[in-house]
Amino acid sequence: MEKRRLEKLGIDVSLLGFGCMRFPTVDGKINEPEAEKMLDKAIAAGVNYIDTAYPYHNGESEPFVGKVLKKYDRSSLYLATKLPVWAVNSVEDAKRIFEEQLTRLQTDYIDFYLLHAMGKEKWDKMLQLGVVDFCKQLKADGKIKYLGFSFHDSYEVFEEMINYMDWDFCQIQFNYMDEHEQAGIRGYKLTEEKQIPLIIMEPIKGGSLASYADDLTEKFRALDPEASTASYALRWVGTFPNVKVILSGMSTMEQVEDNLKTFAQFKPLNDKEQATIKEVVEILNSRVQSGCTGCRYCMPCPAGVNIPGNFRVWNTYHMYQNYNRVSWSWEKEIGEEGQAKNCIQCGKCEKACPQKLSIREDLKKVQADLDKKEMIY
Numbered sequence: 001m002e003k004r005r006l007e008k009l010g011i012d013v014s015l016l017g018f019g020c021m022r023f024p025t026v027d028g029k030i031n032e033p034e035a036e037k038m039l040d041k042a043i044a045a046g047v048n049y050i051d052t053a054y055p056y057h058n059g060e061s062e063p064f065v066g067k068v069l070k071k072y073d074r075s076s077l078y079l080a081t082k083l084p085v086w087a088v089n090s091v092e093d094a095k096r097i098f099e100e101q102l103t104r105l106q107t108d109y110i111d112f113y114l115l116h117a118m119g120k121e122k123w124d125k126m127l128q129l130g131v132v133d134f135c136k137q138l139k140a141d142g143k144i145k146y147l148g149f150s151f152h153d154s155y156e157v158f159e160e161m162i163n164y165m166d167w168d169f170c171q172i173q174f175n176y177m178d179e180h181e182q183a184g185i186r187g188y189k190l191t192e193e194k195q196i197p198l199i200i201m202e203p204i205k206g207g208s209l210a211s212y213a214d215d216l217t218e219k220f221r222a223l224d225p226e227a228s229t230a231s232y233a234l235r236w237v238g239t240f241p242n243v244k245v246i247l248s249g250m251s252t253m254e255q256v257e258d259n260l261k262t263f264a265q266f267k268p269l270n271d272k273e274q275a276t277i278k279e280v281v282e283i284l285n286s287r288v289q290s291g292c293t294g295c296r297y298c299m300p301c302p303a304g305v306n307i308p309g310n311f312r313v314w315n316t317y318h319m320y321q322n323y324n325r326v327s328w329s330w331e332k333e334i335g336e337e338g339q340a341k342n343c344i345q346c347g348k349c350e351k352a353c354p355q356k357l358s359i360r361e362d363l364k365k366v367q368a369d370l371d372k373k374e375m376i377y
Contacts, residue, residue: 001046
């Protein structure tokens with residue numbers, strides 16, 4: 001198992017981290033026997049970074065992970081979990097939740113503790129409430145070893161947070177399709193400059209970079225017919241030296257085995273592989289249907305249509321060629337009331353659009369495409 005040195009912390013961690021938010025399930029509950037086998041196999045192969053969080057699997061992940069890890073030498077593993085900052089309205093809330101997490105995980109300390117899913121609003125609130133100082137005290141008291149945060153917002157907010165204090169580590173979303181999204185490559189370079197170890201989430205973009213239609217799949221097979229498409233996404237991330245842990249939310253034993261194969265004798269991408277990924281990114285981006293930037297000048301829509309949401313789903317559908325990739329966003333997040341079919345053709349949105357998009361005509365295409373619910377290439 002490939003290990004990386006966190007010089008700042010003086011420890012070695014497995015480059016592959018086991019993300020505990022996508023365990024296999026049965027009737028909506030964690031399939032504990034199968035999930036335990038998966039954890040056991042990963043740990044036996046050298047994975048020593050286990051990442052969970054308070055809300056994962058509707059609160060079941062922490063107790064399950066705690067139960068499984070009890071059979072191992074606690075000092076042999078690095079356990080990460082996160083403070084659900086959206087549920088914190090006082091230091092007392094943070095203290096109560098942290099104590100609950102220790103109980104759930106059956107431990108008396110956390111190795112890597114994160115402020116969860118941070119953005120500007122949450123960051124300002126945690127500072128105002130004194131929660132950041134509370135977490136610093138947890139570290140001083142030995143209840144956590146290392147303090148960091150996971151991040152979902154713009155680079156500018158990331159820069160503000162990373163410069164606030166000397167963080168032990170931080171966690172960002174990073175993959176070859178999101179190189180210029182959120183903290184992105186600029187955030188990576190900033191952590192490298194400040195020598196802050198980086199943990200990566202969503203390296204396969206929620207599975208989007210693991211399975212393509214035949215045209216793109218063949219480009220990867222031409223490089224190595226034995227390597228999975230997902231392995232290239234993981235290796236792309238691991239090619240960056242300040243990436244110390246790459247989290248993978250594994251749902252099947254097959255995914256565990258494939259990831260272990262990738263990280264057992266880890267190889268950074270070579271020039272030919274990098275060129276192939278660049279070509280794939282260009283092809284995916286060329287499939288974008290709408291130039292909507294999500295500025296929301298078109299909102300609110302008099303008919304209740306979520307115009308930016310419709311275009312975001314439409315673009316994703318065409319990029320990844322699979323309705324399953326967008327089904328939840330289309331059916332649940334946007335829902336019947338926000339779908340394009342409700343457009344009344346009033347034109348208010350087009351008058352406000354700085355991109356001068358043909359919104360009304362495009363919304364017709366959105367609904368027609370998404371109604372097909374199929375592979376489209």
